[in-house]
Amino acid sequence: MDKETDPQLHVPEPAIRPGDTPDFSHVEIPRAGEVRRPDPGENPQEMRDLAFSIIRVLNRKGEAVGPWADSLSDEALQEGLRHMMTLRAYDARMLKAQRQGKTSFYMQHLGEEAIACAFQKALRKGDMNFPTYRQAGLLIASGYPMSDMMNQVYSNEADPVRGRQLPVFYSSKEHGFFSISGNLATQYVQAVGWAMAAAIKGERKLSVGWIGDGSTAESDFHGALVFASTYKPPVILNIVNNQWAISTFQGIARGGAGTFAARGHGFGLPALRVDGNDYLAVHAAAAWAVERARRDLGPTLIEYVTYRAGGHSTSDDPAAYRPKEEGAAWPLGDPILRLKTHLIQKGLWSEERHTQAEAEVMDGVIAAQKEAEAIGTLHSGNRPSPREMFEDVYAEMPPHLVRQRHEVGY
Amino acid sequence: MDKETDPQLHVPEPAIRPGDTPDFSHVEIPRAGEVRRPDPGENPQEMRDLAFSIIRVLNRKGEAVGPWADSLSDEALQEGLRHMMTLRAYDARMLKAQRQGKTSFYMQHLGEEAIACAFQKALRKGDMNFPTYRQAGLLIASGYPMSDMMNQVYSNEADPVRGRQLPVFYSSKEHGFFSISGNLATQYVQAVGWAMAAAIKGERKLSVGWIGDGSTAESDFHGALVFASTYKPPVILNIVNNQWAISTFQGIARGGAGTFAARGHGFGLPALRVDGNDYLAVHAAAAWAVERARRDLGPTLIEYVTYRAGGHSTSDDPAAYRPKEEGAAWPLGDPILRLKTHLIQKGLWSEERHTQAEAEVMDGVIAAQKEAEAIGTLHSGNRPSPREMFEDVYAEMPPHLVRQRHEVGY
Amino acid sequence: MARMTMIEAIRDAHTLAMEADDDVVVMGEDVGYFGGVFRCTAGLQKRFGVQRCFDTPISELGIVGTAVGMAAFGLKPVVEIQFADYMYPAYDQIVSEAARLRYRSAGEFTCPMVVRMPTGGGIFGAQTHSQSPEALFTHVAGLKTVVPSNPQDAKGLLLAAINDPDPVIFLEPKRLYNGPFDGHFDRPSQSWGKHPLGEVETGYYETPLGTANIVREGSAATLLAYGTMVHVALAAVEESGVDVEVIDLRTLLPLDLETIAESVSRTGRCIVLHEATLTSGYGAEVTALIQGECFYSLEAPVLRVAGWDTPYPHAQEWDYFPGPERVKRAIATVMEG
Amino acid sequence: MARMTMIEAIRDAHTLAMEADDDVVVMGEDVGYFGGVFRCTAGLQKRFGVQRCFDTPISELGIVGTAVGMAAFGLKPVVEIQFADYMYPAYDQIVSEAARLRYRSAGEFTCPMVVRMPTGGGIFGAQTHSQSPEALFTHVAGLKTVVPSNPQDAKGLLLAAINDPDPVIFLEPKRLYNGPFDGHFDRPSQSWGKHPLGEVETGYYETPLGTANIVREGSAATLLAYGTMVHVALAAVEESGVDVEVIDLRTLLPLDLETIAESVSRTGRCIVLHEATLTSGYGAEVTALIQGECFYSLEAPVLRVAGWDTPYPHAQEWDYFPGPERVKRAIATVMEG
């Protein structure tokens, strides 16, 4: 044996901290179009390479290149741009509303808009997402009314979840958006259970689990992979790697693994790694995984590489743990800008139309906001009755709750 | 997209069930000596192949061959044989004692003796095992007094854990054997914590986590791999794949992964797969992983391929879920027989010496048993006082427990 | 009517529920091919196929977590946790997810699920095969908690639980699986073969959740028990010669407070029994409720007889188990008070 | 003496413990570089290095599970769970492992560990940032459970907890971090800057676990509270004009039953307050104990004022929170009884 060494705790550290100059040169980024596209039916053991590269479609010039291109029509691309712009405008208004004291809390999607917006377009009615708090794009891309989103954020009388949940914890069965939990990762394994149920019933529906990079460390992530790997139900397991988990960089959760996608290899699952700021790449990867599910070929794990450009939530100030300029230095760019460039390059869009669209989108958001605020905001106007506090604990209210409700005077 | 299919739940089933003829032809077993031995310092990414083969040293003729041979001296091999024989004799006597009503429960090691016995010899004083209930070989190979093991099994007055624990739930800090929990997998992550502590203090000690194939599905397995992969402390993570988890075959826990060792790949950990019925292979793999730990190169994951030849415990009758003859058909043979053949082949042993050793070993076990039974067995003779029931809940007994103890009359 | 052990009654309930409703699926560790380590699901896989009764990986989190997803889809999963002592890895999914899904989605998603688990001691199972964690469930809004004490109730309560639109924790006192047990560990084991409640109604019936059962009428005091302790209570009362009323709570949440309060108001004395650890056990809640409801009728403080505040030991099993001697002493004390 | 918020007091306790003993290590989600989402560990990593204060992956199981291993090695880990609502994934490690290690190894292995977690509501955190799970710990033999209500106690109790040879659950009412809060949500926030208990002893001191504190003497009734509810209690008592004694329990287990029983025997009336869900909450245990200890002195049933048996809602926060109005009504009721 070689010489012994005193052991040390190896605590991973990000390369850069406040005061340093942002540097992403260690992030290996392949050129767009470079990664192969195997047939969805190919043996997962034969496609391990896909977990160590990044599937990209849009190149620097905004062209769609390579085998993952062309999954979307021109109209769909324009719609996609509008969804992302809507989400960004929505975020901006809600952040402001929170600062104005109209609600208690908000979480934005800045820089990550492509992922949920594009993914949703690969699904159909009857499919079910089990989202985290950073996938409102799923609702927007599925046509959920924005005023209802705001009613939820404001916990007003029209809030679909009756004021019970923290802002952004939406729920819509109709739109394939499972009620958000707030406990990280718990819903990842539920997504697998939902797909198992679809398999048991032989119904052609699939489910989608969503999780953040940091949350993959949780137990439910393992439970999900174990059950998915064992019963092979129609589920897609998405990991949104936005580089940060509040103040903790992704190296802490990832440890010695090269990538999060690699986690799938221990379970024999096909694992893709995708440019999360590339609307086209996200959609193509989603469609590939959806095809696997619809052909009953089993689950797919997908890691989206992106960057959380904003604070974790309105309670967070990222300047305390990363350089302010880090976002601007992020090498995968801005998803809206990239799709816009692509559309312009294709002759489907222009700077003028974009400016106009921005105004239209903002008008829409403001109109929805007016509608919602006319009903009420957290501390003013109509809010759900205290009576509702006691409802839906059970289908039927048991005697002890009736008693407690009476004590409050209802 | 190709044609859609109605999804189905894919429930893995063992190839053979009671009534069928045992058939292990699907188990791929490489020839002894075939698997390469990389330098322990080699990049884990470069040794993924080791998780998909089986490291073997003893060939059919009982010769030690290949790059993993020669980690043990002649004396050590003879000692190893004696340890395994002792464990088997101990098991036989304790099973009988349980049937005679001398205790409530017992769990045997039949067919798996090599793993813990050989592994222990790669450790040194100060190292700590976090074992499951099927690693009594660690105690035997480290010279723990057998009568104390029996005192524990009998829950008598001399039981080191004061009658509090189920039989076989030993504990010995001195012998590097952490108190057994009974909740599967929980101690796997504790082993990582123990090694983190050694790393924090810079003390040259390592820890070893032990887990069964079935138990790798538990959350703590993931927690252990996440923390091990992140902080790279001196820990060895052992998986004993004995093909069964009570009535459930290993395919249920393993799902779509080729092997349990492959679980390490998602975390960037070096992962070995070893013939668990080959004393020499187990020791060599252990020594390799120990070298990694002592050089502060980080954790190692090892899967031992073996077969649980007996029932899960005295409460189990495996004939209900697998053919009775399956054990005999197991292609990796019997660990004692294989080491014996090797020693004979080397001229270090003979049938006569073996018969004589068997008798000696059994005498020793019986002598220990007499000693223990003179103190008492579960339902007869001296047992720990009910007073002890209230001790060690806390370092100092709080008032409410003193009160309760008084109620019992102590 | 048919003679059944509690195991057979539970199996019968599964079978009837699965026959009645295709959406009922059963899963857990060793429950499929083998039929469960206590045989409660034996035969189901053969009868209903691997898609409706199957073995799972050893992950209580995974079992309950996937069951929540299945229930949200529209199935009615009935899952087995091999021993209650092993439910902790699933506790987050039970407490944070199953229990709150209806509430947080305002009824849009629901979780009609049953989590069965064997509880209690008396089989020399030590700390990891003897626990009674009911209080960890009764504290959680959104859950119902049921503990049967005999085959007839076990079947009817399980059918009611499976049919319930909300998550139900179904705790099965394993010491009662094969026969009633009154705590006299030194006497021969009883079987359900001769016990009146081993005579079980055939066919589908439900025993409504939330109704207690007065198993022995009496006037001198009220003894509240559930699970194994019902039988201990009955034995202790007979041996004490005091005319104590014994109530089998059957459902801990919702609790049949009316029946209890009526009895205690009448008798003026009350003892609450359970095997679980005393401090913050379910007996605390019952005691607190009774002293509130019946304060002016109480002649003596409500007494609790429960497991000691220690882990469940192996060799000292019978020193730990709250048997008839302790209950008799409590009866004497409460009658003096 | 020095002016401190509760956050600063907790930070000070960490610093002093780490200075005094190299074996004290601190870890948790965001506790390292950033210093914790509530800043309770700010500065520790810089001062003591990454080997003694570091960020962990988001795995409460992993945090507590590795801490158990570290404690068994001989360290004294102090870990933070970001919100008590997120402790469930670690519950198995706490209950089955940390709490029972000394017992099951007969003292050979021990677990001197502190698990800190912010609890309680009042910050519009809804169901996943508002819970008070103390009863889930007090039911578990082998754990101690502590809830400070002010900076002076928080520091002394935390130092005592770190120095304790057994696992201690340390619950920090997050609504008290920056100032006392008496439940009058519609009045301006208070800070610790002017509160007498914001004046904290400098240097190392321990506030012994298991001793309650009479924070207001009185003769008409006894109000038992802990954490945020201590301040609610005091406000309600002042406003009620009734001469109620207020006791801050500080440690729930072990409980200072002597001080409580003495008080209730004297006043004959008692109210127990907590923010957690009523049913099977810690108030049930205290009520059960008091009706046992003080039965013959009680003039009225012990009353519990607690959170409703629902998840903690967002918009209805102040309908849920047991504020001074509810406490005043309880005082009136108990005085009538």
Ligand SMILES: Cc1ncc(C[n+]2csc(CCOP(=O)(O)OP(=O)(O)O)c2C)c(N)n1
């Ligand atoms: C079980 C649990 N633990 C901790 C938290 C607190 N928490 C909320 S978000 C968060 C970070 C999550 O990071 P990541 O998974 O990367 O998602 P992101 O916020 O980056 O989208 C933490 C620690 C929680 N909500 N649930």
Ligand SMILES: Cc1ncc(C[n+]2csc(CCOP(=O)(O)OP(=O)(O)O)c2C)c(N)n1
């Ligand atoms: C948390 C938990 N769940 C379930 C059990 C019940 N149980 C005891 S052993 C066992 C099978 C374990 O199989 P494996 O991990 O393969 O180990 P082996 O018995 O084969 O050595 C089960 C399910 C337990 N002890 N703990």
Ligand SMILES: [Mg+2]
């Ligand atoms: Mg993230």
Ligand SMILES: [Mg+2]
């Ligand atoms: Mg096994």
